[in-house]
Amino acid sequence: MARxxxxxxxxxxxxxxxxxxxxxxxxxxxxxxxxxxxxDQLPSVRGLAQQLTINPNTVARAYAELTTEGWLEARQGMGLYVAARRQRLSEGERERRLEDAIGRFVHDVVPLGYPPEAVRQRVDAAFQNLTPRKTA
Incomplete structure (x- = not known):
């Protein structure tokens, strides 16, 4: 049984x-x-709402959207679990979203005046920091 x-x-x-x-x-x-x-099982709606001190309806809305998008799966009477990894978006949609995100990023960063190489280094470092830490 998953914890x-x-x-x-x-x-x-x-x-x-x-x-x-x-x-x-x-x-x-x-x-x-x-x-x-x-x-992996996620905390209950009520549990996460208490942890974050927010309205349970807000957590329920977030969980519902994540379930609809295929990130989570509901198991009757047992709770919410991380769903099996699958392609959630078409290749065309993934490309479009990547282009949109890069465009927003560039428009936000260019006015800051950093040289492109400094920005690339910071982005590389940010991606390296995303690697989850192994737990014993």
Whole structure:
């Protein structure tokens, strides 16, 4: 039987994204980097809401979207689990989203005046920091 994995995420009150979006993005990231893997059980709606001191409806909305998108699977009477890894978006949609993200990033970074090589180094370092730490 799978143990419930604690979700190590924080809600930033100054973040322009709604709280449900912050939860969705954090869970996606944890799955993408392997911090959460197929079969891991997530905290209950009520449990995560208490942990984050937010309304349970907000957590329920986030979990519902993650389930609809295929990141999580509901097991009747048992809770929510990380779903098996699969291609969630078409190759064309993945390309479009990557181009959009890069465009936003470049438009945000260029006005800061950093040389491109310094930006590349920082981006490389950020990707290296995404590797989940092995636990014993």
């Amino acid at each position: 419930t994995r604690p979700l190590m995420l924080q809600i930033a009150t100054g973040d322009p994204r709604p709280i449900a979006r912050q939860i969705i993005d954090a869970v996606r990231m944890q799955i993408a980097i392997g911090a959460l893997v197929h079969g």
